[in-house]
Amino acid sequence: MALMITDECINCDVCEPECPNSAISPGEEIYEIDPNLCTECVGHYDEPQCVLVCPVDCIPKDPDHEETQEELQEKYNIITSA
Template sequence: MALMITDECINCDVCEPECPNDAISPGEEIYVIDPNLCTECVGHYDEPQCQQVCPVDCIPLDPDKRETHDELMEKYHRVTDK
């Protein structure tokens, strides 16, 4: 499952540099996560780094983007060419 950023985002800028897949970018009003690049840090870390640094806890799983661990690992290989 990809992650998403909710409107509770305060644009603090701490999540974007933590994403190893460059899936987080500034949106029109708040940061956004590209579900085609988000692997929930599978392949890089044990836990999503953006969730770890978010001071307002506004990065939940996106219920519309359900993926298994194996699917996230396949995406990791595709995104990183590893």
């Protein structure tokens, strides 16, 4: 399952550089996560780095983009092979 950033985001800029897949970018009002690039850090780390550094805890799992660990690993494999 990809992650998402809620409207509680304070645009502190700490999550974007932590993403190993460059899935986080500035949106019109708050940062956004591209679900096609988000692997929840599978393949890179044991837990999502953006969630670890977020000071307001506004990065939950995105219920519109549910994926298994295997699907996240496959997405990681595709992203890193490009």
